[in-house]
Amino acid sequence: MDSQFIIGIDLGTTNSAMARSRIEDAGDGNGIELVNIPQLVNPNEVAERTLLPSFLYIPLDLDFPKGSLQLPWDADPKLVIGELARKRGAESPLRLVASAKSWLSYAAVNRSAPILPWQAPEDVAKLSPVDASSQYLSYLRTVWDSSHPEQPLSAQDVLLTVPASFDEEARELTLRAAQQAGLHHVTLLEEPQAAFYAWLAAQGDAWRKQIKVGDLILVCDVGGGTTDFSLITVSEENGDLALKRVAVGDHILLGGDNMDLALARLLQQRLQDDGHRIDTHHLLGLWHQSRVAKEFLFEHPQKQKHDITLLGKGRKLVGGTIKTELMREDVDRVLLEGFFPNVQSDEVPLRQRRIGFQELGLPYAADPAVTKHLARFLSQQVQNSPEAANIRRGRNGLACPTHILFNGGVMKAAALRSRVVEVLNHWLAQEGFEALGAARVLDSRDLDHAVARGAAYYGQARRGQGVRIRSGAPRTYYVGIESAMPSVPGMEAPLKALCVVPFGMEEGTEAQVPSREFGLVVGEPAEFRFLSSTIRKQDHIGDVLENWGTEVEEISPLEVTLNVDGAQGAILPVRLESRVTEIGTLELWCVSRDSKQRWKLELNIRDQGE
Amino acid sequence: MIGFWTRLSFAFRSFFAILSNAETPQDVASALINPVAEVTPGSGTAAPSAAPRSKTVDTPVAESVDRAVQMLGLLQRDGRLIDFLAEDVTPFPDAQLGAAVRSIHTSCRQLLEKYIELGPVIDSEEDQPVTVPAGFDPAAIKLVGNVTGEPPLRGVLRHRGWRVKKVTLPSLPQSATGRAIVAPAEVEIL
Numbered sequence: 114m115d116s117q118f119i120i121g122i123d124l125g126t127t128n129s130a131m132a133r134s135r136i137e138d139a140g141d142g143n144g145i146e147l148v149n150i151p152q153l154v155n156p157n158e159v160a161e162r163t164l165l166p167s168f169l170y171i172p173l174d175l176d177f178p179k180g181s182l183q184l185p186w187d188a189d190p191k192l193v194i195g196e197l198a199r200k201r202g203a204e205s206p207l208r209l210v211a212s213a214k215s216w217l218s219y220a221a222v223n224r225s226a227p228i229l230p231w232q233a234p235e236d237v238a239k240l241s242p243v244d245a246s247s248q249y250l251s252y253l254r255t256v257w258d259s260s261h262p263e264q265p266l267s268a269q270d271v272l273l274t275v276p277a278s279f280d281e282e283a284r285e286l287t288l289r290a291a292q293q294a295g296l297h298h299v300t301l302l303e304e305p306q307a308a309f310y311a312w313l314a315a316q317g318d319a320w321r322k323q324i325k326v327g328d329l330i331l332v333c334d335v336g337g338g339t340t341d342f343s344l345i346t347v348s349e350e351n352g353d354l355a356l357k358r359v360a361v362g363d364h365i366l367l368g369g370d371n372m373d374l375a376l377a378r379l380l381q382q383r384l385q386d387d388g389h390r391i392d393t394h395h396l397l398g399l400w401h402q403s404r405v406a407k408e409f410l411f412e413h414p415q416k417q418k419h420d421i422t423l424l425g426k427g428r429k430l431v432g433g434t435i436k437t438e439l440m441r442e443d444v445d446r447v448l449l450e451g452f453f454p455n456v457q458s459d460e461v462p463l464r465q466r467r468i469g470f471q472e473l474g475l476p477y478a479a480d481p482a483v484t485k486h487l488a489r490f491l492s493q494q495v496q497n498s499p500e501a502a503n504i505r506r507g508r509n510g511l512a513c514p515t516h517i518l519f520n521g522g523v524m525k526a527a528a529l530r531s532r533v534v535e536v537l538n539h540w541l542a543q544e545g546f547e548a549l550g551a552a553r554v555l556d557s558r559d560l561d562h563a564v565a566r567g568a569a570y571y572g573q574a575r576r577g578q579g580v581r582i583r584s585g586a587p588r589t590y591y592v593g594i595e596s597a598m599p600s601v602p603g604m605e606a607p608l609k610a611l612c613v614v615p616f617g618m619e620e621g622t623e624a625q626v627p628s629r630e631f632g633l634v635v636g637e638p639a640e641f642r643f644l645s646s647t648i649r650k651q652d653h654i655g656d657v658l659e660n661w662g663t664e665v666e667e668i669s670p671l672e673v674t675l676n677v678d679g680a681q682g683a684i685l686p687v688r689l690e691s692r693v694t695e696i697g698t699l700e701l702w703c704v705s706r707d708s709k710q711r712w713k714l715e716l717n718i719r720d721q722g723e
Numbered sequence: 724m725i726g727f728w729t730r731l732s733f734a735f736r737s738f739f740a741i742l743s744n745a746e747t748p749q750d751v752a753s754a755l756i757n758p759v760a761e762v763t764p765g766s767g768t769a770a771p772s773a774a775p776r777s778k779t780v781d782t783p784v785a786e787s788v789d790r791a792v793q794m795l796g797l798l799q800r801d802g803r804l805i806d807f808l809a810e811d812v813t814p815f816p817d818a819q820l821g822a823a824v825r826s827i828h829t830s831c832r833q834l835l836e837k838y839i840e841l842g843p844v845i846d847s848e849e850d851q852p853v854t855v856p857a858g859f860d861p862a863a864i865k866l867v868g869n870v871t872g873e874p875p876l877r878g879v880l881r882h883r884g885w886r887v888k889k890v891t892l893p894s895l896p897q898s899a900t901g902r903a904i905v906a907p908a909e910v911e912i913l
Contacts, residue, residue, distance in 0.1 A: 155893065157895070179898060180897035181896060181897070420822070420825065422825065424826055424827075425823075428810060430803055430806040430807050430810050430823060431807065431810055431819060431823045432815065434823040
């Protein structure tokens with residue numbers, strides 16, 4: 114069946130969204146609309162929302178009254194997904210799966226093993242991070258299919274967004290989750306790019322007047338759970354403007370949820386100092402009210418405070434009521450100075466302390482200062498890039514954007530946007546450039562849904578009906594080669610790294626790894642260690658590294674078994690070939706000398722972790 | 724038992740009396756008990772077909788009681804209104820009471836906006852002249868003051884009245900016991 118729709122899916126850490134456009138009336142951002150997502154918002158109550166909170170609650174038999182979880186398409190769902198899951202999960206956190214996406218990109222755990230909810234008791238039927246992500250996609254698929262029975266989602270052109278900072282493994286796992294949800298024709302797209310596409314879609318043709326050759330656009334995406342940066346250059350090609358994504362940031366687990374919790378903790382402290390006892394229930398209330406109060410103060414710059422009221426528990430409602438206030442200076446101090454401090458461009462975020470017996474949980478950013486992470490991104494990510502010539506840099510080598518585009522729920526607050534611009538302008542001045550005026554802050558709208566909309570626009574652009582951002586491999590990839598050195602007892606043979614995919618290798622291209630052959634035993638699984646770097650951008654395909662310090666990280670191994678009829682046990686020389694696919698993933702192949710036989714290397718993600 | 728129901732009924736009527744400042748908002752109460760609109764979970768046209776309502780053998784009277792309990796349940800769930808009305812507030816200072824009331828007011832108001840669309844009976848300015856047409860419905864318009872003669876009558880609008888335009892309540896719990904629950908007891912497992 115030919116697809117009739119282009120579907121953009123934003124599978125977010127805290128909220129997911131879906132946008133669609135009909136293929137027939139697609140073009141330059143026209144006809145993109147959001148898809149409503151019916152979900153349980155209370156027991157017995159289904160309502161439509163444009164966002165699906167990415168929360169999954171695993172109910173006990175007696176958790177909800179019988180029949181109260183009924184969905185239009187399922188009389189008795191075994192899992193609760195969406196708004197009700199989030200609400201109920203706040204009361205019973207051991208049964209709640211949250212931030213599944215962050216777990217998906219956390220290599221220290223086995224992401225195909227049932228580990229979520231994290232630290233849940235034995236009797237909870239746990240899910241793997243892949244399963245949980247798959248459940249959200251499956252939910253969206255069911256929503257779509259029940260309103261479009263003639264055009265099932267599995268037959269449509271689906272664009273699924275991932276953080277730009279996701280490595281190959283996390284991308285692969287996201288694709289697996291999609292496949293598990295029955296979506297086999299999925300293309301991946303980086304979220305900051307999607308945000309930029311949403312801006313293009315909203316601009317129509319006018320975008321060509323806003324940016325020019327030589328410009329450098331910073332996408333600053335701070336969502337509920339993660340912070341993600343990208344740089345896009347503007348150059349000229351065949352007389353038209355060409356866009357290229359030239360840098361992506363590290364994976365930073367830092368977002369709006371941390372900020373609201375920080376405010377709640379402040380209020381908790383204040384109430385405790387006044388002699389009130391604050392329990393978990395109160396803290397949840399404070400968390401929620403901090404968010405409301407923060408948004409109120411951001412929307413009303415002339416107001417100095419917002420009331421916070423915690424009603425008494427049980428029947429002592431008025432008697433037990435506790436009242437306090439969130440002051441503007443609290444918000445300024447905690448959010449502006451805590452999360453968006455005015456720092457110098459050479460300040461780097463504190464490193465995560467690695468303690469041997471540290472309890473394993475999500476690796477939240479050790480330093481909450483978004484601006485420090487931005488400083489590191491602009492100074493470090495651009496070093497050694499093959500695109501360095503096209504990136505505007507200042508006298509101290511800092512990448513100096515000419516425009517900034519904001520995305521993510523946190524950046525809805527004008528005060529935070531202007532703080533980021535202020536800090537950036539301070540750096541620009543030091544680098545010898547003019548400050549960015551209001552016109553250089555690209556007008557992004559509807560930040561909650563921009564990524565889904567932008568993904569749908571990308572679907573149009575792939576069909577030739579819109580502008581495409583060229584984007585190659587976001588990292589450099591290597592396979593490990595054991596050195597041919599005599600082994601020393603108790604020491605691993607030193608590892609060398611052979612570059613197989615250079616940074617920026619373009620989508621839809623393939624390359625041979627030159628002058629190196631591997632002898633593999635036919636019929637036996639062979640394993641290659643697989644490494645990546647976000648920092649080393651200068652390495653070319655075929656380069657061999659010996660000492661890389663902390664610049665290269667190991668990811669899951671690659672595995673391949675050469676099957677050749679009748680040649681069991683023989684050693685066959687093969688060379689490596691790499692491809693960057695159109696759907697946004699990498700492929701590595703073993704190729705025989707005569708090029709007639711090829712075997713694909715598969716990431717072995719199963720056996721990893723504890 | 725009677726005490727309980729009397730309290731519930733008092734709570735229910737008081738809420739609307741406070742909200743609308745009317746003496747006896749009968750139209751509102753009756754509209755809630757007999758919803759004027761089809762009660763569906765959610766709304767909107769793009770929705771997949773609505774959940775099939777569970778088969779119940781209830782009589783209309785039982786259903787209207789269930790709906791009244793449900794409305795109380797919603798006001799309690801989101802706004803803690805029943806807790807508030809059941810509490811003896813006389814010992815508390817105004818500031819303490821005020822803090823609680825603001826919070827209850829905000830959430831009950833949001834709840835009302837979500838489930839019940841209210842509009843005025845006569846949509847014009849209060850304290851301005853109006854004409855009451857012949858054949859008017861005394862349930863919808865109450866005449867006060869020097870009432871003489873036959874309509875149409877001229878007078879001054881003192882209160883615009885409240886009319887329920889649409890009710891979209893969630894579906895009822897399946898079990899009969901569940902439908903009598905305004906708020907479940909909460910037990911924390913430690």
